[in-house]
Amino acid sequence: xxxxxxxIFVLLKHWIVSLLPxxxxxxxxxxxxxxxxxxxxxxxFAISVLLERKGLGRMQNRIGPNRVGPLGILQPVADGxxxxxxxxxxxxxxxxxxxxxAPVFLVVVVFMGYAVLPMGRNMTLVKMDAALLFxxxxxxxxxxxxxxxxxxxxxxxxxLGAMRAVAQMIxxxxxxxxxxxxxxxxxxSLSLDKIVExxxxxxxxxxxxxxxxxxxxxxxxxxxIAATAETNRSPFDLPEGESELVAGYFTEYxxxxxxxxxxxxxxxxLSISGLGTTLFLGGWSAPLEVLGFVPSWIWFFSxxxxxxxVMIWMRGTLPRLRQDQLMNFAWKFVLxxxxxxxxxxxxxxxMGEGWLRWVVCSAILLIAYVGIGRSEMLRKKIGPRSYxxxx
Amino acid sequence: xxxxxxxxxxxxxxGGLAAVTLRNTVHCALAVxxxxxxxxxxYLQLDAQFAGFAQILIYIGAVxxxxxxAILLTRGSDTPTDGxxxxxxxxxxxxxxxxxxxxxxxxxxxxxxxxxxxxxxEVTVNQIGNALLGRYVLPLEIVxxxxxxxxxxxxxxxxxxxxxxx
Amino acid sequence: xxxxxxxxxxxxxxxxxxxxGALTRRNAILVLIGIELMLNAANLNLIAFWRYxxxxxxxxxxxxxVFSIAVAAAEAAVGLGLVISIYRxxxxxxxxxxxxxxx
Numbered sequence: 058x059x060x061x062x063x064x065i066f067v068l069l070k071h072w073i074v075s076l077l078p079x080x081x082x083x084x085x086x087x088x089x090x091x092x093x094x095x096x097x098x099x100x101x102f103a104i105s106v107l108l109e110r111k112g113l114g115r116m117q118n119r120i121g122p123n124r125v126g127p128l129g130i131l132q133p134v135a136d137g138x139x140x141x142x143x144x145x146x147x148x149x150x151x152x153x154x155x156x157x158x159a160p161v162f163l164v165v166v167v168f169m170g171y172a173v174l175p176m177g178r179n180m181t182l183v184k185m186d187a188a189l190l191f192x193x194x195x196x197x198x199x200x201x202x203x204x205x206x207x208x209x210x211x212x213x214x215x216x217l218g219a220m221r222a223v224a225q226m227i228x229x230x231x232x233x234x235x236x237x238x239x240x241x242x243x244x245x246s247l248s249l250d251k252i253v254e255x256x257x258x259x260x261x262x263x264x265x266x267x268x269x270x271x272x273x274x275x276x277x278x279x280x281x282i283a284a285t286a287e288t289n290r291s292p293f294d295l296p297e298g299e300s301e302l303v304a305g306y307f308t309e310y311x312x313x314x315x316x317x318x319x320x321x322x323x324x325x326x327l328s329i330s331g332l333g334t335t336l337f338l339g340g341w342s343a344p345l346e347v348l349g350f351v352p353s354w355i356w357f358f359s360x361x362x363x364x365x366x367v368m369i370w371m372r373g374t375l376p377r378l379r380q381d382q383l384m385n386f387a388w389k390f391v392l393x394x395x396x397x398x399x400x401x402x403x404x405x406x407x408m409g410e411g412w413l414r415w416v417v418c419s420a421i422l423l424i425a426y427v428g429i430g431r432s433e434m435l436r437k438k439i440g441p442r443s444y445x446x447x448x
Numbered sequence: 449x450x451x452x453x454x455x456x457x458x459x460x461x462x463g464g465l466a467a468v469t470l471r472n473t474v475h476c477a478l479a480v481x482x483x484x485x486x487x488x489x490x491y492l493q494l495d496a497q498f499a500g501f502a503q504i505l506i507y508i509g510a511v512x513x514x515x516x517x518a519i520l521l522t523r524g525s526d527t528p529t530d531g532x533x534x535x536x537x538x539x540x541x542x543x544x545x546x547x548x549x550x551x552x553x554x555x556x557x558x559x560x561x562x563x564x565x566x567x568x569x570e571v572t573v574n575q576i577g578n579a580l581l582g583r584y585v586l587p588l589e590i591v592x593x594x595x596x597x598x599x600x601x602x603x604x605x606x607x608x609x610x611x612x613x614x
Numbered sequence: 615x616x617x618x619x620x621x622x623x624x625x626x627x628x629x630x631x632x633x634x635g636a637l638t639r640r641n642a643i644l645v646l647i648g649i650e651l652m653l654n655a656a657n658l659n660l661i662a663f664w665r666y667x668x669x670x671x672x673x674x675x676x677x678x679x680v681f682s683i684a685v686a687a688a689e690a691a692v693g694l695g696l697v698i699s700i701y702r703x704x705x706x707x708x709x710x711x712x713x714x715x716x717x
Binding site: 453457460461464465467468469473476477480483484487490491494495496498499502503506507510511514515518519521522523531532533534535536537539540541543544545547548551552555556559562563564566568569571575576579580584587591594595598599601602603605606 | 630
Binding site: 155185186187190191193194195196197198200201204205208216220223227230245246247 | 474475478481497498501502504505508509510512513516517520572573574
């Protein structure tokens, strides 16, 4: 009974596919999985948008939207109807083809990342040997879409927003990859299924998730910082900051194209939260051995929604970073610390089981964190502000 | 010679042609990104998954962005007044056509001597990792040194020198 | 026309297109784009021979192609740095105008 509930989507798909003639079966199987992903994740996008507006409202001591439906639940529906029926304005000077293709390209590339995420036991769309490399290749392609959007609008503010967004995404891509490499080094495989299976073991009832190791905790924090910066979320949302750049690279987009960008941003957030849970939080495995009867896909989606709630919480709490502070932070703190985490993983792996490796690895990371932090603070001259004008 | 191969080849060649004949430089850069994507898909068709994903990650994710930034920094997006092709365009096209003729003739002549289709090799990333640190460790270290040198060199060459008069 | 022959012809065509672009365009950056196309065509050749040749388990072709991708990226970075530096000096990227050795 329990395993039936766990595999219910897989069994449903096999039953539907078996009803068709043999020649159509492979194509139908793939199409069914793709349709499922395209239906589920935009629904989660609607839930996240609502959660964000109500959550941010409560954090800012106000109620969020509460007019449409009881407690504002139907607000995403209203937003969708609004975006679909608004007039689509394209500036006369804009490059029409590139202006049209940019949001389409962004949404396509962002949805491709879901092909390799294991959403439950046996619930990965494509089992690939180099799955993590595929995911990062899709993530790298979003930068080009952002640039296309900003440049084709022929608007100085859009272009500036696009350049800033691309610079930020490139800077934080390296720490994102390096913190995932630490997980790959311990597991010995780039395949996300194997990474989840390596975390699906229990000692004294507690799971072997990588976040419960010293290097895993540090790597998860670095991954979270880099992921927030990659998806242009606050506190790294200078490229779309309203007080600086109107709306950054999607200023000139209205109606459905703006909705596509919005969808792309939130679906990207869900996607990278999915990757974070797969790499560090154990994917679809349950937190305690006794809770193994709960279906695996429920665990995966709860962890993803928990990550989304933490991102919304960060947005409501932290102030926005300036562009140079953001880049300094990436290259001078996050990247060296990530390299140190790699060294720490090696020490962990070759030290043998026992309590000593916990102490040594945690000590390395804590001393480095405090050391780098102190040296950065000493270099800053805290005093009256000096100005340096652009040449 | 499947239909997928024809579609991908058509996409790649079209992207390449657009990249060298379009008027607007940024359009050329975006067209060459399409050509890179087509080539990456051709690598996937040839069962070289690591090379295909590395191609997307490096070429579309980094080289295309680099080219676009360079175009923006050098005002390349303003189209020139007296034509986009240089004065010696005829010689250039003739040389390119001659090179293609020679290469094509060589391939067609030697079709019977080329290796035949074999079963797809099962290459895991594990094997690639072992090869990189086993048989190919010297090229790996040299490439690392080369990349560091080119990084430092590119920054030095393009840096704004202090006190330089504009 | 075997499958390998097809891939080699496509690679030759992309190479010729890249060569034509590098030889006929005025903008220095488009010359670099042509060079990148040529390098990519060579990579396609390497991977095609790896796939259809003897001993694909030795991984020689794929390794060669991956190193070639890395080196091409490094060379693109340095080349574009040079173009930017020259632009700062002469205010143009037009190759037809850069026909004298005077600095």
